[in-house]
Every structure is written in C-alpha cells, then in structure tokens.
Amino acid sequence: MSDADNHQLRVSKIRNGTVIDHLTAGQALNVLAILGIDGSSGDTVSVGMNVPSDRLGAKDILKVEGRELTAAEVDVLSLIAPDATINIVREYDVIDKHRVERTDEVTGVLTCPNPPCITNGDEPVRTRFQVLDAGVRCVYCGTIVHEDLATLINT
Amino acid sequence: MRTEHVITAKGFCRADIETVLDRAAALEAAETSAIDRHPDAVLALLFFEPSTRTRMSFDTAIKRLGGTSIEMGSVEGSSIAKGESLADTVRVVAGYADAIVLRHPSQGAAKMASEFVDVPVINAGDGAGHHPTQTLLDLYTIRKHVGLDDLTIGIMGDLKYGRTVHSLAIALTQFEATQHFISPESLAIPAGVRYDLEEAGASITDHRTLLDILPELDLLYVTRIQRERFPDESEYRAVAGEYGIDLDTLASAADHLRIMHPLPRVDEIDPAVDETDHAIYFEQAHNGIPVRMALLDQVL
Numbered sequence: 001m002s003d004a005d006n007h008q009l010r011v012s013k014i015r016n017g018t019v020i021d022h023l024t025a026g027q028a029l030n031v032l033a034i035l036g037i038d039g040s041s042g043d044t045v046s047v048g049m050n051v052p053s054d055r056l057g058a059k060d061i062l063k064v065e066g067r068e069l070t071a072a073e074v075d076v077l078s079l080i081a082p083d084a085t086i087n088i089v090r091e092y093d094v095i096d097k098h099r100v101e102r103t104d105e106v107t108g109v110l111t112c113p114n115p116p117c118i119t120n121g122d123e124p125v126r127t128r129f130q131v132l133d134a135g136v137r138c139v140y141c142g143t144i145v146h147e148d149l150a151t152l153i154n155t
Numbered sequence: 156m157r158t159e160h161v162i163t164a165k166g167f168c169r170a171d172i173e174t175v176l177d178r179a180a181a182l183e184a185a186e187t188s189a190i191d192r193h194p195d196a197v198l199a200l201l202f203f204e205p206s207t208r209t210r211m212s213f214d215t216a217i218k219r220l221g222g223t224s225i226e227m228g229s230v231e232g233s234s235i236a237k238g239e240s241l242a243d244t245v246r247v248v249a250g251y252a253d254a255i256v257l258r259h260p261s262q263g264a265a266k267m268a269s270e271f272v273d274v275p276v277i278n279a280g281d282g283a284g285h286h287p288t289q290t291l292l293d294l295y296t297i298r299k300h301v302g303l304d305d306l307t308i309g310i311m312g313d314l315k316y317g318r319t320v321h322s323l324a325i326a327l328t329q330f331e332a333t334q335h336f337i338s339p340e341s342l343a344i345p346a347g348v349r350y351d352l353e354e355a356g357a358s359i360t361d362h363r364t365l366l367d368i369l370p371e372l373d374l375l376y377v378t379r380i381q382r383e384r385f386p387d388e389s390e391y392r393a394v395a396g397e398y399g400i401d402l403d404t405l406a407s408a409a410d411h412l413r414i415m416h417p418l419p420r421v422d423e424i425d426p427a428v429d430e431t432d433h434a435i436y437f438e439q440a441h442n443g444i445p446v447r448m449a450l451l452d453q454v455l
C-alpha cells in the first residue's frame with residue numbers, strides 16, 4: 001500500500017442513498033449546506049475532504065444515506081462542483097451514475113449580492129441567475145458573480 | 156400578440172431603433188397633429204423616485220397622441236406607504252391603463268414588473284440600472300446632429316451609477332461605434348455592462364483623463380458626478396473639477412465635436428460652452444417629446 005492510500009479517509013459503504021464524488025476540494029461542507037443536511041435526521045453522512053484523486057489532484061466526497069437529490073439541487077451543484085459525479089445507491093449497488101450537467105439558468109437557490117436589486121426587496125419574486133462560462137449573472141440587475149458562489153446560497 | 160416591454164437597451168436591435176427614430180422624425184416634421192392617434196389611451200406614470208423631465212415628457216407625449224395619463228401622486232399618501240409590493244401595485248394599475256411607465260430605485264424593477272402584467276412596461280429608470288427611453292432620444296439626437304455611422308464617442312463622468320450611460324453604450328454596439336470611457340477609476344463602467352459590451356464585440360477603451368482622447372472625438376457625452384458617491388466634499392470637488400469642461404478644455408477639440416448631456420447638469424459644463432456650436436444638450440432634451448411619442452405610438 002502506498003503512503004497516500006494509508007492516510008486516505010475511508011468511508012463505509014451506504015445501503016440506500018447518494019454518493020457525490022469528484023467534488024471540488026473544499027466544497028463538501030457547502031454542498032451539505034445546499035442540501036440542508038446537518039445530520040439531524042439520524043441518517044449516516046460521511047464526508048471526505050482533500051482525498052487524493054487522479055483526475056482532480058484532490059477532491060471531496062460525500063456519502064449520504066437515505067437521500068436523493070432534486071433537479072434544483074443538482075443545478076447548484078453544477079456551479080460549485082462542475083466535475084462532480086452523482087451515484088445513486090440502492091441495496092449497496094450503484095444503480096445510476098452520472099456527472100452533473102451545466103444548466104443555463106438557476107432559479108430560486110442563490111441570493112443576489114447587489115443590495116439595491118429588486119430581488120432583495122420585499123417582492124414576490126424568485127431570484128434567477130443566468131450561468132456564464134465563468135460565474136453567474138442576475139437576470140434582474142445584471143450583477144455578475146465569479147467567485148464564492150457558495151456564499152450566495154439561500155439557507 | 157406578445158406584449159412589447161421596453162426594459163433595457165439590450166432588447167434593441169438596429170432595425171427596431173431605426174423604426175422608432177424614423178417614426179419620431181416623421182412626428183416631428185408632421186404638419187398635422189397626432190391628436191387622433193390614440194384618443195382612448197391611458198398611460199400610467201408610476202414614479203417612485205423624483206423626476207421632472209422624464210415624467211413631464213411622457214405626460215406631454217401621451218397628450219399629444221390624444222391620450223391621457225394617470226399618476227399615483229405622492230408615495231407618502233399611497234398604498235405603497237402602507238407596504239404594498241411593487242408587484243401588487245403594477246397588477247392593480249395594469250387594470251386601469253394601457254401601458255405603464257415605471258421609475259423605481261431598485262435595479263431590475265421594470266423587468267420584474269413586466270413579468271406580472273399584460274400591458275407594456277416602459278422602464279423610465281431603475282436605480283443604477285438602465286434608462287432605455289433616454290437612449291432612444293440620445294440616438295435620435297446623435298443621428299440628427301452627428302450621424303450614427305463611423306461614430307467616435309467619448310462618454311465621461313459617472314459611468315458606474317449612470318443608467319443613461321449603460322443603456323447608451325449598449326445600444327451603440329448596434330452601430331459599431333468606437334467608444335471611449337472617461338471616468339475616475341472608482342466610477343468606471345460596471346462589470347455587468349462591460350460584459351454585455353464585450354459580448355457584443357464593442358470597441359471600447361478606458362481613459363482617466365479627457366485630454367488623452369478629446370481631439371479624436373466626434374461626440375462627447377457628459378454625465379453628472381453626484382456628491383453622494385464620495386466620502387467627503389473635498390474629494391468630490393477634486394474629481395468633479397477634473398471631469399468638467401469649459402472653453403479652455405475644448406481648445407484641442409475638433410470643430411465638429413458635439414457635446415451632449417442628459418441633464419440636469421450642475422457644474423460639469425461651464426455655461427460659456429452653451430453658446431458654442433458644440434453644445435446640443437438643449438436640443439437633446441427637446442427630442443424627448445417626438446421620441447417618446449414614437450415609442451408610445453408603437454407599443455400602444
């Protein structure tokens with residue numbers, strides 16, 4: 001066994017749920033925040049951070065028992081972890097495995113960082129962001145955000 | 156038929172712009188009145204921010220087309236003061252009027268309002284966002300006095316918060332103008348507008364001082380730098396002085412240079428400039444009437 005293997009975080013298999021692999025290193029906790037997973041449900045959640053990866057150098061990995069992702073959740077995931085793969089597990093077997101896909105628009109998940117934007121007023125409107133090559137753009141006020149998208153996630 | 160909203164200059168293609176400008180020219184030249192064009196039309200003027208000339212020119216434009224306008228009066232005594240949302244206000248007003256002219260302090264307000272109503276929404280300024288009808292009258296003025304082809308324009312002043320600048324710069328990409336932006340670094344064109352300009356393949360250059368580029372310009376578009384953008388009076392004075400023009404500044408300008416300003420001005424253009432052939436800002440202001448008549452004639 002190599003040294004890297006010895007020191008790698010090992011996480012046990014899950015029976016039913018989702019394995020989110022190839023997350024951009026450092027994003028695991030943000031992904032848990034988006035998914036609203038805080039361990040309070042009692043289901044097993046395993047978090048691996050900065051795990052050595054051939055493809056990414058270092059990656060984060062999440063194993064979440066008893067939970068599958070909605071389409072909106074996958075959209076946001078594609079913004080902060082564009083290389084992520086999602087594995088759906090049933091009875092210990094991976095029954096579906098796919099990479100996240102880029103979306104054109106993200107609705108209702110991010111908050112616009114521009115205070116005078118109408119979406120920050122007391123209006124019955126959901127935020128909408130157009131997805132650019134690098135970053136996202138508020139459809140209402142035009143503000144572009146390149147970095148720290150995770151800080152804009154509604155909680 | 157799809158409701159025709161006027162939200163940002165991004166929605167304008169060259170042909171759309173020329174249609175409105177041609178119609179405005181025809182209305183301006185007409186010897187007969189346009190009073191029978193829209194005798195039953197009701198235009199709602201929803202101004203959540205103070206405005207003199209934009210509101211008055213829309214009011215005059217609809218009346219010259221034979222229609223009437225309704226206003227909400229002061230914000231203090233209205234349902235807005237009771238906490239009504241903009242979305243609710245426009246949904247109610249859409250039942251009273253054939254089109255809504257909206258000025259609001261929040262960026263994106265007109266865009267959002269347009270999603271709640273079936274009558275055309277015309278953005279008359281949304282915070283530091285856009286002001287597309289000012290742009291149409293600016294383009295009309297440029298076409299009439301300078302020409303829109305092979306235009307080299309300098310745009311100077313507060314380019315960050317100046318909504319007239321954002322809309323104008325974007326619309327000018329339809330005419331392949333060469334654009335020079337002259338501002339202090341703290342008031343440069345915002346990233347969102349720059350993105351649109353670059354995406355449209357615009358030819359743009361930033362400058363810190365006017366004199367670098369003045370001799371090359373056909374047109375100089377001056378905007379007001381507002382006191383509230385600066386932490387203290389002395390800093391404001393210094394910057395405002397640097398981005399103002401007088402007869403001395405214009406010594407190196409081409410004879411054919413024309414100067415525009417969306418008005419009101421404070422001291423960024425010395426009154427002595429008014430008497431020169433360079434100044435066309437009062438004609439520019441007058442053009443608000445035929446251009447807004449043309450736009451209303453189209454959307455009503």
Ligand SMILES: [Zn+2]
Pocket residue numbers: 112113114117118119138139140141142143263
């Ligand atoms: Zn926004």
